[in-house]
Amino acid sequence: MKDKMPPLSRRKFLKTSLAAAAISAGAGSPLVKSLVPRAHASGARPPGQITSHYTACDMCFNRCGMIARVQNGVITKIDPNPAFLKSRGMLCARGNAATKHIYDPDRLKYPLRRAGKRGEGKWERISWEEALDYTAEKLLEIGEKYTRCGVMFIPGSDMQSQFVNRFAEVFGSYNITSHETLCLLSKNRAYLDTIGEVxxxxxxxxxxxxxxxxxxxxxxxxxxxxxxxxxxxxxxxxxxxxxxxxxxxxxxxxxxxxxxxxxxxxxxxxxxxxxxxxxxxxxxxxxxxxxxxxxxxxxxxxxxxxxxxxxxxxxxxxxxxxxxxxxxxxxxxxxxxxxxxxxxxxxxxxxxxxxxxxxxxxxxxxxxxxxxIREVGVKTPYYDVPWYDDNPFDRVEAGLVPGLIDHEGSFQLMREAIISGEPYPIKGWFNFKTNFMQTAANRNKTIEMIDHLEFIVNIDIAMTDTAWYSDVVLPGASFLERKDPVSALQGSSACACAVFRDPVVPEMFESRSPFWICKELSKRMGLADSFDFTIDEYRRQQVDGLEGAMEAMENMGVYYNPSKTYGIYAGSPLKTLTGVKEIFNQRYEASGVDPMPVYRRPKQPAENQFRLVVGRTAFFTHSNTNNELLTEFMEENTLNIHPEPATRMGLSDGDLVEVKSKAGQGRLRLEFTEGIEKQTVYTATGFGALSPEMSLVHNKGASISELLEDYHDEISGNMAMHETFVSIRKVA
Amino acid sequence: MNNKMIHRHDKGAIYIHWFNALCWIFLTLTGLGLISNEHINPVGAWWPDLMRGIFGSAETLINVHIYVGLFWAAVFLIYILVRFRDSLAFLKEVFTLSPARDAVWMVKRNIQLTLGNRAMKKMGMTTEIPPQGFYNAGQKIFAQLTVIAGLILVVTGIIMFISTIILDSPTPAAWSRTIHYLMAGLALAGLLVHIYMAAISRDERPAFKSMFSGAVPEDYARHHHELWYQEVKNKP
Amino acid sequence: MKKKYCMVIDSSVCIDCKGCMVSCKVQHKVPRGRWRNWIKHTEPDFTMGKHTFVHFQPGNCMQCDNPTCVYACPSGATYKDEETGIVHINEGLCIGCGNCVVACPYGARYRHPEKRVPDKCDFCRDRLDMGLLPACVDTCPTKARTFGDMNDPDSEVSRLLRDRETVRVVSKPVDTEPNLFYMAGVMPLDWPGPVEYPAAYRAMTGFVNPLVKIAVGLSGLGVAAMFLKQIFTSDETSEDDSREEV
Missing domain, CATH: 3.40.228.10 (Dimethylsulfoxide Reductase, domain 2)
Structure with missing residues (x-):
């Protein structure tokens, strides 16, 4: 009795009839125009067929399986891949917001070269040809002047990061570090040193x-x-x-x-x-x-x-x-x-x-x-790493802490080394999709490091703070536009799986994938052999010997390796020095580190000082906050404080305060909560961007990178972000 | 018997009358079909169901109602503009009430038509009906009602029409609908009498006929619209 | 057979991640500042010490069996689809009067700022037609929401309603008979507001509608009286009539 789907809505009827009226009235009289709101007048295209495409999320590091729904060439919705066991067939708020990641008004559209001073925001648009020629020339120039290790590479935590890594290695630098050195390396270190693996x-x-x-x-x-x-x-x-x-x-x-x-x-x-x-x-x-x-x-x-x-x-x-x-x-x-x-x-x-x-x-x-660690069976295709005679013996921060993790290092210690120029100079920075200006403690020190660099090239999807301070900014393609190699993932006991990405929609604007960029640069630097393959060829090498893997990834969006889950060691020795769990670590003893954990009381904030701790919400990842669908939940970060000390200091809920540490200062609004230890304050990451092209988080709240002082874990060199004490003063 | 006819309506007036009549009936019937709510339904759910069935869907029904209403209003507007002087004269005529004469006419004529002359006499009244002009008091009051209701219906209708296009507040549309319904309802009450008098009542048969021919018999004019009859007669 | 869709929600596993809210927002292009669904929560009582907790409660339009929004709509633009139990909005029939928005005690409706008609959860009708689950149900990380047809005894929702103790979050004093069922223990329960009908609507039902009925009724009676008199007393016609009739 009630129509399930109205065949013709009044608005459509109105639109067509008014359009007809407009034509007969001799086109577009203001009256008629005012009667047809723009939102109705546009988008009159008939709805096209909705197609579904498997891919893997890139809004954080979990790589959850997703299905992108495409209509008229536009990704209109992203749903979880129900067959994806690692993510238990779900998609969180961020994954759902990926539509605004690809269709972000702040996206970089074409290559840019800095025209003013760093951080001044003056750019000139250049062609890809020019951008690649210039970047290759600058990298070679630095390699020539300061050895190949004179360039720091940050390959990012992306499914194409392995290409940036490969590029770094064939270029000849072992100064490769990562976002993870601000994250989980101390945990990894501890488990490696106890059970031999993470x-x-x-x-x-x-x-x-x-x-x-x-x-x-x-x-x-x-x-x-x-x-x-x-x-x-x-x-x-x-x-x-x-x-x-x-x-x-x-x-x-x-x-x-x-x-x-x-x-x-x-x-x-x-x-x-x-x-x-x-x-x-x-x-x-x-x-x-x-x-x-x-x-x-x-x-x-x-x-x-x-x-x-x-x-x-x-x-x-x-x-x-x-x-x-x-x-x-x-x-x-x-x-x-x-x-x-x-x-x-x-x-x-x-x-x-x-x-x-x-x-x-x-x-x-x-x-x-x-x-x-379970077996997935995805291989890393072999490549030759050339030998550069003049290269230094080791990475620049080697030996500064006893437990530096190979191939990761420590961004923080590397930053110190760049500023001091010791033991050898680093003058270039090749950065992919990592935003240390927003994530690494002590932003002012990162700026100081940048002052010591001669050339910075940055691949990213938007003008992050780090891009804002770069010399050449290359527009990266979003994960939804890219063809990516196979990635192996372990989802706890749920699965050991492999995924790849095919482009859901073509690359927008002049954006390009890091693979293409590395390939083009390698051609210009005499390293063409290292990138003489296509993604398809690369994938085939990756899953060589894994029967049905390619088909499963194509048809289901994921390949599962039914490998053993429990009892993998089955009595065989662990990957520790002694082959058993090391409660007492002999290597630590040899390096002068406590072989068993010794408790030392943490230093305490002085009266009217607070320990600043940082963290994140379920809807933001680090500095990836500039997303309209997500900032709706939090337009700026606040400072959580217990009402008792705050009231004692004459502060009220909602007050704007200046938060000051030895590293920097920022302004935040107070948010009272009894759910925080009394001498601790908390704020979320991802706000207070310097780059005006991060339009939703620029001049909003304060950046943790500005407030946090730079301490590091004494064993792994991992950043230590909860050692900063701040003072709070009400802003008049 | 005097078979002499007197000119009463010109072609334009006749056309606009019947156009108006058709639109009014159509809009009342379709409008009634737009109310579908078990707590309001004036005549029960069968009517809106029937109307929506006839027009295929509720959206078509509302669209037809809107566009017929707009067309009706537009035609009237053009008519008024084209025949501005006549329209003014009409308004002046229908809005000029003589309290004594018209009130007496209203009372007596109503009793006469429902209860009859005898009843009137029993009540101690004479059967003398006060003389009337071009329109009798009943016609005038109905005309007033339709003019006012029509204006309000157009205004409230347009408000409802543009509500989802340009109005950011829902309140005007909500009140417009209430008032629109009130006006249409009152007009319908008047319309029932008007239709009876014109089309069914033997009394007014000549007037009904004149809405096709344009003329009324002299006798009819003298008895029913004596003042107007005198006016016509005295015209040089 | 007629379907009756409902949701059974285990709010004890909701972690307030906002996944359902973004999924819904993208699916239905809900404008900034407006929502078709929500996550309510209790306030923590820190005197409970180590047992201090917050209970999160995801929700959306409850597709009530006693829908006050439908009652507030004079035209039937908002209606309960008898085939599915879903309360829909026929935007083509809606004049944007806003009655239903305030008549909903759960705040499930908002007036779309561009379309200027109300908008609310419709259990993702378009997705159901495509064979997909509603966007919020599909995406929920902890699968707090279960969706299905309670008329189908084999459905997951029927099983949950049979096997588990469920409650509904109901407005007072009007029980709108919602079709969102929560596992017992859900909190908070006191948030639904009153059922309000705007003045224009109250004027229409309380005053205008009876008045119109009386006016038309009286007029009809008068006409009937005249007609009857004309039929039964055709002899006693007015002098005019007798003279006119040739």
Whole structure:
């Protein structure tokens, strides 16, 4: 009785009849025009067929499977790929907002060359030919003057980053570093030095999880974020330690407002109880499959729950109870390793304490515990790296910390080296899709580093702050426009899989993929042989020997390797020095580092000072905030503060304050919340952009990179972002 | 018997009358079909269902209603502009009421038509009806109603029409609909009487006929519109 | 068989990630500042210490069985599709009077600033026609939302409604009989507002409609009386008539 789909809407009727009237009235009288609003008058094209295209998300690093819906050549909607196990068939707010990533009014359209001073914003449009010639010439010139290692390469964390990496290596620089050196390297270091590899948490099958220094319900990790809820349905208990009442805390079974930087005290006390009460599994775990358990037993004698309570503020009886509960649930229990661990100067040691707790739980390579790396079978095609005689012996920051991770290094230490010119000069910067100006602590120091550089080339989709300070800006194609090589992913116990991307729509404007750019540059630099292939050829080499992989990726958007999930080691030795879990690390001892984590009380802010901690929401990734669909949830960042100290200082909710550290200052509005430790303040990343072409976040809030002082983890050189104390003053 | 005819309406007036009549009936019927709400439905859900069925869909119905309404208003506007003096004279005629004569006419004529002369006499009234001009008081009041209602219907109709095109506030459309409905309803109440008097009542048969021929018998004119008859007679 | 679509929502797994809100916004080109769906939440009570919590509650138009928005629409432009149970808006019939926007106690409707007609969740009718789930359901990371036909006993929603204790978030004092079911324990429950009908609508139903009925009725009675008199008393015609009739 009611029409399911009105055949002709009044508006359409009106439009056509008014259009007819306009024509008969001798075209476009103002009256008629005023009667037909622009929104109705335009877009009269008949709806075309909707086509669906598999691809993988690039709005953060998780690479969730997605299906792009295209109508009339435009991506109108992006849905999750239900067959994509790693992301559990979901797509978060950011993935959904990818339509505004590709159709961003702030997108770079053509190559630009700096015409004024750096950061002044004067650009001249140049052709690709000129941009590539000029870039090749400058890179060769620097290579000539300062050796090939005189160029720093930041390949980004992208499915095409491997090409930038290859380009860096054939160009001859080993000064390659990454965004990850601001992120998770200290965690990686800790697990590498305890179990010999970086494990994946098997959240899905876990029965007891302690989340400390992580916020997985806001900072999505797939499939972990979703698996927490599946695990909980099956009776898993979730304990969260956080100075902030994050959404993870808000939904935990128990939340403890731990004093910032004292996590190690909690975990040492946890180990104390487990060891003292012999809650560990004596046969399969300690001491047989560990190294240094006896030393550890003595080491943690002083770390009692009562002692820990004084340090971290968590009641001793809760610590003891949690120890008993988690040990009872072991091995399907874990301390969640987390991801961004760039917090304290001893962050590797903090994570070592967590990794050792996991070792005592004997959960490695077992269901509900920590998983070993599974086989996906995607290969990295071989290439020759030429030898440059004049190159220095090692990367520029080598030896500055004992646990620098190969091929990653430390951006922060490299920045110091560039400024000092020691041990050798770096004068060029090749950057792809990494925005250190917004993400790395102490922006003023990054600007100082830039002052020491002779040439900066930047490939990105928009004029980020880093691009704004570059010399040549090349418009990158978005992930939805690109043909990408195969990427191997592990989704916990859910899957070991491989994906690639085919262009959903053609490259917009004059944007180009990094692969094309590297290929073109290599031709101009006598390195053409290194890029003498197509993406299709490259892919075939990648999945060579993987039967059905190509077809699966084409037909389903993903290939699953049914490789072994648990018991991969099956009695064979771990990739550690001793072949077993190293509670006591001999390499550390040899380097003069504590071989077992030693608790040192974190330095404390003075009165009326606050420790600044940073983090992110579920709808932003780092500095990728300039998206109309996402800023709607947060137009600028605020400073979260506990009302008690704020009121004492005469501050009110909503006040505009100047936040000042030794590194810089910025203005933020206060947001009162009791959900934060009293001498801690918090703000979100991604705001206060310097580049006016980041139109939604320019002059909005303050940038964490401006406020944070630059500290680093003493072992891995990973950035330490929670060591900054700020003072707050109300702006009149 | 006097069969002499007197000219009463010219062609233009006749055409506009019948155009008006058709539009008015059509718009009333379609407009009634646009109300579909179990808490309001004036005649039940069957009518809007029927109308929407006839026109294929509710959207077609509303569009037809809108465009016929606009066409009706436009034709009237042109008519008024073209025959400006006549229109003014018409307005003057229908808006000039003589309280004593017209009030008495209204009371007596109503009683006469419903209850009859005898009843009137029983009530102690004479059957003498006050003499009337070109229009009798009833016709004048109905004309006034249609002029005012018509104007308001056009204005409120246009407000509803442009509501989704240019109006940022929903309130004008909401009130327009209430008023539009009120005016159409009142006009319909008058229209029923008008149609009866003109088309069904034997009394006014000559007037009905004159809406085709343009002329009325002299007798009719003398009895029904005595003042006008005198005026015509006295004209040189 | 007629369908009756509904959503069963396990709000205890909602993490307020905004995925459903962006997915919906993109699917339906909802303008900035307006939403077809939402995530409500409780305020944390920090005196609860380690058990302090926030409960998030995703929602959207509840496609009520007692739809006050439909009652507020005089033309039937807003109607409940009897084939699906979805409350729709026929934009072609709507004059943008805004009655339904205020009549919804859940704030599920907004007036589209360019189209100037109300807009709200329609369970993604177009996607259903394509064989896809509603955008919010499809994208939800923790699968808090389950969508389906409650008239189909084998559907997931029917199973959940059978096996699990569910409640509805209902406005007071009018129970609009929503078709959004939440797993028991959902919070907050006190947020729906009153059902309001604008003055113009109240004037129409309370005053104009009876007045018109009375006026037309009286007029009709008068005409009927005249007609009857004309039929039954044809002898007692006026002098004019007798003279005229030849």
């Amino acid at each position: 494990p994946y948490p098997d959240v899905y099958y876990s029965k007891y999880i302690i989340v400390a220094g992580a916020n997985p319900f806001e900072a999505f990790i797939t499939p972990d974020t979703m698996d927490f809820f599946e695990a909980r349905k099956n009776g898993c208990k979730i304990i969260v330690l956080d100075p902030r009442f994050t959404k993870t805390a808000a939904m935990a079974d128990e939340w403890y407002q731990i004093k910032p930087g004292t996590d190690m005290a909690f975990f040492l006390a946890l180990c104390h109880v487990i060891a003292k009460e012999e809650l560990y599994e004596a046969e399969g775990c300690c001491p047989v499959n560990t190294y240094g358990f006896e030393e550890f037993f003595l080491h943690i004698r002083k770390y009692t729950p009562e002692w820990a309570e004084k340090e971290c503020g968590i009641p001793a009886q809760d610590i003891a109870r949690i120890a008993r509960e988690i040990a009872a649930a072991a091995p399907a229990a874990m301390v969640y390793p987390g991801r961004r661990t760039s917090d304290y100067e001893d962050s590797t040691q903090i994570r070592r304490a967590m990794a050792i707790t996991n070792a005592l739980l004997n959960n490695f390579d077992k269901p509900g515990g920590l998983l070993a």
